[in-house]
Amino acid sequence: MNYTYLIFFFILGTILASFYCVVGIRLPKKEDFIFSRSRCDICNHELKFYELIPIISYIFQRGRCRYCHKKIGFFMPMLEIITGLLFMVSFYSFGMSYNLFIALGIVSILIIISVSDITYMVIPDEVLIFFSIYFIVIQYLNLGLIGCLEHIIYGLFLFLLMYLIMLLGNKIFKKESLGGGDIKLMFIFGLILNPILGALSIFIASLIALPISIIFLVKDNERVIPFGPFLLIGLAIIFFTKIDVNTIINMFNLI
Numbered sequence: 001m002n003y004t005y006l007i008f009f010f011i012l013g014t015i016l017a018s019f020y021c022v023v024g025i026r027l028p029k030k031e032d033f034i035f036s037r038s039r040c041d042i043c044n045h046e047l048k049f050y051e052l053i054p055i056i057s058y059i060f061q062r063g064r065c066r067y068c069h070k071k072i073g074f075f076m077p078m079l080e081i082i083t084g085l086l087f088m089v090s091f092y093s094f095g096m097s098y099n100l101f102i103a104l105g106i107v108s109i110l111i112i113i114s115v116s117d118i119t120y121m122v123i124p125d126e127v128l129i130f131f132s133i134y135f136i137v138i139q140y141l142n143l144g145l146i147g148c149l150e151h152i153i154y155g156l157f158l159f160l161l162m163y164l165i166m167l168l169g170n171k172i173f174k175k176e177s178l179g180g181g182d183i184k185l186m187f188i189f190g191l192i193l194n195p196i197l198g199a200l201s202i203f204i205a206s207l208i209a210l211p212i213s214i215i216f217l218v219k220d221n222e223r224v225i226p227f228g229p230f231l232l233i234g235l236a237i238i239f240f241t242k243i244d245v246n247t248i249i250n251m252f253n254l255i
């Protein structure tokens with residue numbers, strides 16, 4: 001294992017995490033996220049480049065803004081560390097391959113959508129369009145035209161499947177059960193997985209989301225839990241464990 005690459009991908013992840021956070025927070029508000037300067041969330045003071053170094057700036061400033069001296073909060077450095085680690089795991093699992101670029105894409109969309117879905121309960125269309133194109137290009141390079149078209153059909157299939165689940169959910173719960181973003185997100189799942197694994201990742205996402213939703217429902221009846229981050233965690237679990245359809249069939253045979 002090449003440690004230089006592992007460190008490179010960790011650092012790349014920490015740098016992109018700050019950018020992803022800005023995209024997730026500013027894009028739904030239609031704010032510029034490329035050219036506007038970063039500011040302190042509390043006093044709005046413009047930050048210099050050496051105050052934006054992932055993790056390091058936080059440690060040297062002891063978790064406080066240098067201008068207003070208010071606590072910055074542990075959210076940013078934690079997000080940077082998580083993204084860095086996931087980037088490192090991506091390289092560790094897939095090496096230099098097309099699958100590495102799929103893994104990095106999954107981690108990136110997971111971070112951006114978690115930020116926007118948790119903050120606003122919104123999955124921005126721009127993010128879905130960008131990553132759809134990203135994954136189509138990679139699958140074209142990886143599998144050729146036919147393989148890529150197959151995945152586009154899988155995407156449409158999973159999109160329809162989720163749409164039907166929503167209609168069913170709306171009938172059972174008598175209120176909106178799934179957001180439009182969750183349904184559109186399924187197209188991206190099909191670009192990466194086949195329909196069986198795609199459906200399995202929805203199932204895993206529900207298994208993880210259910211106990212957490214119940215805890216929040218008990219605490220606060222009005223609170224709605226965004227499903228997008230759970231769906232992407234389900235997708236990441238299926239993709240990173242490299243599980244295939246045969247393994248699943250064998251598991252059922254054992255039972």
Ligand SMILES: [Zn+2]
Binds near residue numbers: 066070
């Ligand atoms: Zn400040």
